[in-house]
Amino acid sequence: MKINPGKSKAVSYTKGRVKERIRYYFGDLLITELYSFKGLGIIISDLNWADHVNYTLRKVWKTLHFIMRIIQKRNNNMKRLAYMALVRLILEYGAVCWDPNREGQVSALNHVQEKVAKFANNINESG
Numbered sequence: 001m002k003i004n005p006g007k008s009k010a011v012s013y014t015k016g017r018v019k020e021r022i023r024y025y026f027g028d029l030l031i032t033e034l035y036s037f038k039g040l041g042i043i044i045s046d047l048n049w050a051d052h053v054n055y056t057l058r059k060v061w062k063t064l065h066f067i068m069r070i071i072q073k074r075n076n077n078m079k080r081l082a083y084m085a086l087v088r089l090i091l092e093y094g095a096v097c098w099d100p101n102r103e104g105q106v107s108a109l110n111h112v113q114e115k116v117a118k119f120a121n122n123i124n125e126s127g
Contacts (some may be wrong), residue, residue: 005029011037013047042094049098051104060090060112068119079120089117 005026010033024031026117036045042054067082091109100106 004027005031008032009034009037011035011044015047040094042098049100049105050102053100053108056090057108060087063087063090064112064116064119076120076122078124083120084114087112 003026008026008031010024010031011032021033024033036043036051038044043055045051064085067079067086070111071078071082091112098111
């Protein structure tokens with residue numbers, strides 16, 4: 001198996017303030033350093049989950065608004081099925097790894113869940 005140094009990236013994690021980054025080389029080629037990367041659908045960045053939670057929320061809102069446009073007048077069972085098949089998958093994918101522990105992240109994820117519950121149960125929002 002050959003390694004392609006042009007496709008290789010370096011990621012460093014530290015809680016301390018590093019003044020000078022370590023440069024990694026593969027032979028004479030400098031390996032590009034990343035501050036975050038997406039591996040198996042999960043964004044890993046500086047040992048916190050803010051980037052991944054924000055990415056997940058954007059993806060969920062986009063999917064939820066798509067569902068709301070397409071099946072707006074359908075019955076509750078179809079809405080729940082669409083939620084389970086499309087939205088919940090996004091919310092739960094890899095959750096064992098990235099379980100959010102910050103209040104803002106948790107409340108943002110809960111807000112999405114509440115919005116879906118209102119939609120699936122035909123509860124009209126006023127205001």
